[in-house]
Amino acid sequence: MPSDTPGDDARTGVDDDAVAAAAAAIGAGDLVVYPTETVYGLGADATAPTAVDRVYDLKDRPRDKPLSVAFGDVETALSLLPAGDRATRFARAFLPGPVTVVVARGDALPPELTDGGSRVGIRVPDHPTARELAAAAGPITATSANRSGAGSVRRVADLDPRIREGVAAVLDGGETPGGRGSTVVDPERGVIHRAGPLVEEVREWLATQP
Template sequence: MSDDVTAAADAVRHGEVVVYPTETVYGMGADATNPDAVERVFDTKGRDRDKPLSAGFPSVDAALEYVVTTDLEVAFMRRFLPGPVTVVVERRDALPDVLVAGRDRVGVRVPDHDLACDFFERADTPVTATSANRSGTGSITNPSQLSDDVREAVAVVLDGGTTPGTESTVVDPGRGIIHRRGAMADDIETWLAEHADSEPDA
């Protein structure tokens, strides 16, 4: 498996797309700082360019190098990451417009999954974090479910067995907004309520 992770990391650094497991579903990864690689992810998924992608990192500290955060947002990230949560915060310019459909905020993922984080660490760059299915079809919880189109388009498939299948919760803690309820949504809602008055809305 170590050789597979190295191959996947090398592929990402060369602008290619890979499939990798997380603690939710399988993701589709490419260098999130490389506009051409990000375009390949959109093409492989058949995804509309006006729907932003998230970026995956091996740790909160790694993510903080690519985003602008308030104290409250950092506190939220350190409470819920690594974990099945996508945290929406302001991006830095190193993350290109195409990744986020021209928006000023980006979803940050730090999976609670050793294989995914090892892959991110070896890639040594932010990696796109979006489900490995074709748009409009169900999420992938096992590599056997990958469509032929996706399997042919990606350079490496990291097989981590079957994943749980629960989608991550997407939350903008700075604005107190849960965009999508998924794993840990109730805990997140409680945390946001408890911290609602600790910092003005961004």
């Protein structure tokens, strides 16, 4: 059974002890729900194939749909993944923020995240709870906390019962600010895979930066 863990943080409604408990759950191989600046996310240890498999199973997500990965800060992400110069500059320009940056996966993350594909999306959410959790337990999976094909969730009350029962903790930060998923972009290849927040700024950057 999951445990809702509201706290007294005026910014998010989630206190540090709740985040620490959620991070410990992730370290033990469990899944948690956490708030971001867009929608609620489903977090697990992104370096553990068994935990990644649990995310796919809980969401009923097809394996050919890659999972993105959240980090506590940009430099940690860039230190683990072999991002090229253009991707590095793009990430520093747009993260933290509602943008997923696609880079080479390298050897630090398991192939289960991407169905064996060589590229993976990285997130540094513009949300203190998400970054605190990712810093403590990360890298963690960054996928919406909903069943595949269903709408994304901005309030804990709207979580699908299967999701709620399948996680060890729910970090309730209130209603999330944004209702759309992040913009997904591969800056090295100049491709926007999904349009969302800041997409016009992303297009301008891709068009003007070498």
